[in-house]
Amino acid sequence: xxxxxxxxxxxxxxxxxxxxxxxxxxxxxxxxxxxxxxxxxxxxxxxxxxxxxxxxxxxxxxxxxxxxxxxxxxxxxxxxxxxxxxxxxxxxxxxxxxxxxxxxxxxxxxxxxxxxxxxxxxxxxxxxxxxxxxxxxxxxxxxxxxxxxxxxxxxxxxxxxxxxxxxxxxxxxxxxxxxxxxxxxxxxxxxxxxxxxxxxxxxxxxxxxxxxxxxxxxxxxxxxxxxxxxxxxxxxxxxxxxxxxxxxxxxxxxxxxxxxxxxxxxxxxxxxxxxxxxxxxxxxxxxxxxxxxxxxxxxxxxxxxxxxxxxxxxxxxxxxxxxxxxxxxxxxxx
Numbered sequence: 001x002x003x004x005x006x007x008x009x010x011x012x013x014x015x016x017x018x019x020x021x022x023x024x025x026x027x028x029x030x031x032x033x034x035x036x037x038x039x040x041x042x043x044x045x046x047x048x049x050x051x052x053x054x055x056x057x058x059x060x061x062x063x064x065x066x067x068x069x070x071x072x073x074x075x076x077x078x079x080x081x082x083x084x085x086x087x088x089x090x091x092x093x094x095x096x097x098x099x100x101x102x103x104x105x106x107x108x109x110x111x112x113x114x115x116x117x118x119x120x121x122x123x124x125x126x127x128x129x130x131x132x133x134x135x136x137x138x139x140x141x142x143x144x145x146x147x148x149x150x151x152x153x154x155x156x157x158x159x160x161x162x163x164x165x166x167x168x169x170x171x172x173x174x175x176x177x178x179x180x181x182x183x184x185x186x187x188x189x190x191x192x193x194x195x196x197x198x199x200x201x202x203x204x205x206x207x208x209x210x211x212x213x214x215x216x217x218x219x220x221x222x223x224x225x226x227x228x229x230x231x232x233x234x235x236x237x238x239x240x241x242x243x244x245x246x247x248x249x250x251x252x253x254x255x256x257x258x259x260x261x262x263x264x265x266x267x268x269x270x271x272x273x274x275x276x277x278x279x280x281x282x283x284x285x286x287x288x289x290x291x292x293x294x295x296x297x298x299x300x301x302x303x304x305x306x307x308x309x310x311x312x313x314x315x316x317x318x319x320x321x322x323x324x325x326x327x328x329x330x331x332x333x334x
Contacts, residue, residue, distance in 0.1 A: 036060040045218045048119040069102040090119040094157030120217040122154040130266040141226040143266045144199045144320040150191040172207040228266040230313045230323040235259040250328040259296040281310040
């Protein structure tokens with residue numbers, strides 16, 4: 001009799017625990033499946049009003065046979081078997097989009113995930129550390145082995161309209177695909193680099209994110225170095241250097257004596273005077289002073305003719321920075 005009671009009691013215990021074990025196993029599967037879901041977005045950091053493609057994958061769950069329901073901001077977009085991709089368009093800056101996905105397997109598991117997208121933007125502005133003369137209205141160009149400064153200008157706007165301070169964001173800088181850790185980090189919105197000796201292009205990218213990672217943006221620019229140039233101007237005894245008009249390939253010299261002044265562009269800024277060498281020549285023969293940016297030509301005999309005025313400007317501290325200019329000087333008979 002005692003044995004019969006013991007068997008009945010043991011059977012009741014087993015039957016009582018079975019449902020709990022099954023539920024625990026089911027919860028474990030759901031959590032495991034949910035954690036195995038991964039999402040790839042293109043682009044990784046979408047901008048405002050940009051189309052975004054989302055692709056879902058799982059290493060532990062057959063998505064091909066599952067019914068997948070996609071919704072954007074609470075509105076159902078699709079509900080199809082095996083539909084693992086979705087495309088949608090982001091809103092304005094500071095507008096958060098919520099993409100929801102529900103995966104229903106053939107065996108009854110249901111997994112739900114939410115993805116949030118808040119478009120942000122960042123622009124990259126660069127400034128070359130090269131020389132341009134006073135009152136020059138153009139941009140100083142980047143040349144071989146010159147310094148280059150890039151500044152990130154992020155535009156991160158919260159849902160309430162607040163604009164985040166650029167100095168509170170995290171910046172990850174890359175040069176030609178390699179992370180520059182020493183120049184990256186909290187508030188590091190400025191990046192400085194020196195051009196290559198070979199004169200190759202420089203590819204700079206920045207990835208900007210908030211501290212919680214909810215908002216992010218990235219940008220890439222490629223900067224091609226330019227060759228330094230030299231312009232030659234007439235130096236009038238009455239008006240001084242005529243900077244309003246650089247001389248072309250030919251100049252008609254009507255006076256018996258004319259002076260010319262050279263102005264180099266896009267050489268490294270901060271050069272000492274002795275580091276720039278002005279190699280003047282007339283018909284291939286060296287002339288003038290190598291340390292002077294000016295030369296004077298005279299037509300003492302007053303005869304008509306033609307001469308070739310040549311100039312090579314050389315950075316003696318950097319032989320890759322040089323500029324050439326040749327002008328045909330036409331002498332009029334006096």
